[in-house]
Amino acid sequence: MRDPDGLYDLSTMVDLVPEGLPLVAGLTGFADAGSAVSRVSDFLLERLESSEVAVFDADALLDYRARRPTMYFDQDHLSEYRPATLSLRLMKDDLGQPFLLLTGFEPDFQWERFTAAVLQLVARYRVRSTTWVHAIPMPTPHTRPIGVTVSGNRAELIESMSVWKPQTQVPSNALHLVEYRLQEIGHPIAGFVLLIPHYLADTEYPMAAVAALESITAATGLIFPTESLREENREFLAKVDDQVQSNQELQRLVGTLEERHDTYMEDNPLPSPLADVDGELPSADAIAAELERFLANRPRDEDR
Known part of the structure; x- marks a missing residue:
């Protein structure tokens, strides 16, 4: 596994992060059906108190030509640049319970080194458990609750929540590799795959974000304000x-x-x-x- 040193920068508040917090993760860039992950990330960052803990090196991890950042043109000059970011943040839920959030773009490069970096941060802060979400399109009806497939080593969540347990090969994303490596060291890890009606997969389906937040709550006990999404x-x-x-x-x-x-x-x-x-x-x-x-x-x- 590659040396993760230099792949991320720590903020000045790095020593103020409590140990033993849950880590929640969701990265955009692959199969984000219903915009579940991107909507959850935006929702949490807009509504909850947060502080930056670590920022990953986008130049080392991102293929800019595949996912070009946005530049704003104002009549005769470039007025704003919004680079893609991947960071670890200290958050507080609706009840003031602290947790860590890994959010941003899914790395295009150096997955093993990125995974080693995440495991390094997990060890540094003695993370209690890790929970991640993503969403895929499936031929299921929008008139029924969104189902989930649960992976990882938290048997209680798999048995109580996983509605479909296939044996199959799947195209992986970076957090699959993180989950695999965390399983190898016995760290409590749960991955939630949301099964989104495929005819709504290209929309911003609000219930996809709600289902993602409900899954995180089931795994962590964190509470989130979802009434606006439900409405x-x-x-x-x-x-x-x-x-x-x-x-x-x-x-x-x-x-x-x-x-x-x-x-x-x-x-x-x-x-x-x-x-x-x-x-x-x-x-x-x-x-x-x-x-x-x-x-x-x-x-x-x-x-x-």
């Missing part, structure tokens, strides 16, 4: 439901997804909550096409 989700789903109800084909396809989901949840011996008895996945392309048209016509927040 936004009620408005969002009301518009989606209006679109579905106006189209019989969409109703039929959503009904098919609901039936297969409910059959699986009733302990029917299907191999997957997504497949029928013949092992075939439902096609919801018509849902995606219709809802894409609807979502494209939604007013943006700044237009409201």
